[in-house]
Amino acid sequence: MTVSVEWLDLAALRGDVVEQWAHLADHALEPNPFLDPLYLVPALRHLASDAGAVGVAAAWREAGGERRLVGLMPVARARRTKRLPVASVGTWDHIHAMHGTPLLDADDAADACQGLLEWLLRGPRRAPLVRLTRISGDGPFAATFEAACAALGVQPWVDRTSLRPVLMPTGSADDYIKGAMKGRNRGNLARRLRRLAEEGAVDFEAGVGASAESAARALMTIEAGGWKGAHGTAMARSEAESAFFIEVLRGFEEQGRLRCLSLHLDGAPIAMRTSLVAGTEAFTFKLTYDEAYERFSPGTQLELESIRRTFAEPALTRMDSCASLESSPMFRLWKDRRDVRTVLIPASAVGRAVVRAIPLLERLRRSASSSADSSAESS
Numbered sequence: 001m002t003v004s005v006e007w008l009d010l011a012a013l014r015g016d017v018v019e020q021w022a023h024l025a026d027h028a029l030e031p032n033p034f035l036d037p038l039y040l041v042p043a044l045r046h047l048a049s050d051a052g053a054v055g056v057a058a059a060w061r062e063a064g065g066e067r068r069l070v071g072l073m074p075v076a077r078a079r080r081t082k083r084l085p086v087a088s089v090g091t092w093d094h095i096h097a098m099h100g101t102p103l104l105d106a107d108d109a110a111d112a113c114q115g116l117l118e119w120l121l122r123g124p125r126r127a128p129l130v131r132l133t134r135i136s137g138d139g140p141f142a143a144t145f146e147a148a149c150a151a152l153g154v155q156p157w158v159d160r161t162s163l164r165p166v167l168m169p170t171g172s173a174d175d176y177i178k179g180a181m182k183g184r185n186r187g188n189l190a191r192r193l194r195r196l197a198e199e200g201a202v203d204f205e206a207g208v209g210a211s212a213e214s215a216a217r218a219l220m221t222i223e224a225g226g227w228k229g230a231h232g233t234a235m236a237r238s239e240a241e242s243a244f245f246i247e248v249l250r251g252f253e254e255q256g257r258l259r260c261l262s263l264h265l266d267g268a269p270i271a272m273r274t275s276l277v278a279g280t281e282a283f284t285f286k287l288t289y290d291e292a293y294e295r296f297s298p299g300t301q302l303e304l305e306s307i308r309r310t311f312a313e314p315a316l317t318r319m320d321s322c323a324s325l326e327s328s329p330m331f332r333l334w335k336d337r338r339d340v341r342t343v344l345i346p347a348s349a350v351g352r353a354v355v356r357a358i359p360l361l362e363r364l365r366r367s368a369s370s371s372a373d374s375s376a377e378s379s
Helices: 016-026 037-047 109-122 139-152 173-180 183-197 212-224 239-254 291-296 298-311 329-333 349-378
Strands: 002-008 054-063 066-078 088-091 129-136 157-167 202-206 258-265 268-278 281-289 318-320 336-346
Touching: 002 066, 002 109, 016 037, 016 066, 037 054, 037 066, 037 239, 054 109, 066 109, 109 129, 109 139, 109 336, 129 139, 129 349, 139 336, 157 329, 157 349, 173 183, 173 298, 173 329, 183 202, 183 291, 183 298, 202 298, 212 239, 212 258, 212 268, 212 281, 239 258, 239 268, 258 298, 268 291, 268 298, 281 291, 281 298, 291 298, 298 329, 336 349
Parallel strands: 088 129, 281 318
Antiparallel strands: 002 054, 054 066, 066 088, 129 336, 157 318, 157 336, 202 258, 258 268, 268 281
């Protein structure tokens, strides 16, 4: 029995391939809804600027004339890495990529991981560097990845690492919230919610309402009215992003794997959040609030209600915030953390030279930036 890896473009992602892919996602070593076919196929369809350059690496276990999908990850080749004219191949990091841990069959993870990594290092799309973005830095995948690197004789270099908030629903929601917030802060939020109720009828609503598409459009409308709209980064500005978002919500809703929660004022949403469920875990997808009501803290009010509802769903063992900005309420309210990192792996002598040089180059950049700031202040 062997593991072989092949490149598949969007046109090949249909029929039996997608069926096996969905089964792999349901039985993965670590769940990742952002690599589920319900998410990644719409991303490839709507967000890939060069469809021919982006696809998936699929690892197959072959035995008895049959083959079984045991590993998968989205792959793209970049001409520049770390602002250097050195190519890399690895995780396709599109605008809505939130978690990059590859899907590995829980019963065949070691060979699947080693097969994918070897294909990246030595396969037909190889480059001087392999780049893996937003992968788990702890847990079963991290151990499997470390073993695969050792077996192939390569040493990954950690480019970026972050501790991302996660919610572990143990005990009671009230005790959890009390442990996460001081009494004074809880009191302030309660007063703001009462003041909001003076503006009209306040209600928290779970579910998509009339349809997943209507919920998607409502969230995008709120988002477009805030700072993302002012900066031109709201999803509604792009037909491709809008179509992607609607398709993802519709697909996960049809399978009962979408969690949508809204804070309503007089029947209209003023804050919304969506999460995608994979196995026993949920992953925060998109959230926003109407900035006209910012004085009432609608985003934080919604997060507190989300905590309560997550605790009320015993099938969920963890919720990943997928948050990167420390200004997010989840950094304050969620007490646990997970290690998420981006790594580079040299695949050639050029790659090894680049990895050795990166720390020096970054120090030089910081020094140059500091000098430029000092000159600007003195002028």
